[in-house]
Amino acid sequence: MSGTPQLIFTLEGDQGQIAANFGPYLPIQVAGTLQQMLDTIEQTETSVQNAMTASAAATTDAANAATSATAAATSASNAATSESNASASASAAASSASSAATSASTAGTSAANASTSAQQAANSALTVATMAPLTPTTDNTLSLGTSTRRYSNMYAVNFQGVASSALYADLAERYQADCYMEPGDVVMLGGEKEITKTNSAYCPNVFGVVSTAPAFKMNAGAGDDSTHPYVALAGRIPVKVVGKAKKGQRLVSSGVPGVAMAVDLSDVTSFFAVIGRVLADKTSDEIDLVEAVVGAK
Numbered sequence: 001m002s003g004t005p006q007l008i009f010t011l012e013g014d015q016g017q018i019a020a021n022f023g024p025y026l027p028i029q030v031a032g033t034l035q036q037m038l039d040t041i042e043q044t045e046t047s048v049q050n051a052m053t054a055s056a057a058a059t060t061d062a063a064n065a066a067t068s069a070t071a072a073a074t075s076a077s078n079a080a081t082s083e084s085n086a087s088a089s090a091s092a093a094a095s096s097a098s099s100a101a102t103s104a105s106t107a108g109t110s111a112a113n114a115s116t117s118a119q120q121a122a123n124s125a126l127t128v129a130t131m132a133p134l135t136p137t138t139d140n141t142l143s144l145g146t147s148t149r150r151y152s153n154m155y156a157v158n159f160q161g162v163a164s165s166a167l168y169a170d171l172a173e174r175y176q177a178d179c180y181m182e183p184g185d186v187v188m189l190g191g192e193k194e195i196t197k198t199n200s201a202y203c204p205n206v207f208g209v210v211s212t213a214p215a216f217k218m219n220a221g222a223g224d225d226s227t228h229p230y231v232a233l234a235g236r237i238p239v240k241v242v243g244k245a246k247k248g249q250r251l252v253s254s255g256v257p258g259v260a261m262a263v264d265l266s267d268v269t270s271f272f273a274v275i276g277r278v279l280a281d282k283t284s285d286e287i288d289l290v291e292a293v294v295g296a297k
Helices: 032-129
Strands: 009-011 017-022 028-029 169-172 186-189 196-197 206-210 216-218 228-239 250-253 262-265 277-278 289-295
Touching: 028 228, 169 206
Parallel strands: 169 216
Antiparallel strands: 009 017, 017 028, 169 228, 186 196, 186 206, 206 228, 228 289, 250 262, 250 277, 277 289
């Protein structure tokens, strides 16, 4: 129905009745005195107006309800989308956690493998350390190292075999000294310990010279250089000499403790006093080291 509804009143019959129509749909019969009919008409108009107002309010409420329903549907859709996104994020987080757990497991396996490898290496080293001595299949055919690719040092308790070369040039042995001695000092048996420095010229008790770097070290475990110096008994070695010396002269003890002097053969009264022979000339009178052969007469 469009437009504004109208009340149409008509007078019907000889009874003075008025027929009121609300448009074509609402016939209302009124009767009575004119005042009563007017009151009825006014009441009817008021009722119709109230109905129209209520209808408009209902329409507005319906529109608002529809808007609210649309908003609610939108919120529900947004909530569903958020839930979907949250589910996807949770799934991604679960995947990341699973990957991290897999990586941790792999790292643990690698660490376990490394530990196993280290243990195997230790076992192999122990096996090598405790295995039977290396034995060649044939005699006198194999070499350990070469002339250009040599080992630095070799340590053992006993060496048995044939040596054909040595780095240094004297045969020496440790003896207990009654004082600190330096390389080149001339010594004799005696003193408070096993050896002491010579203290007189032409001493017949001369025994040897403290070695600088022995080629062959005997009695090596007896002590150290401060208490048990190596005494060269034979071979090439620097010797403390006072005064001039010529190559080939004999060395005997001098009056300076622990120091030798060079003499000619004609001056030697006993070969027991000869320490060795000079290998290089010395032109100064001061005490200095001279290369000599100990033990040569």
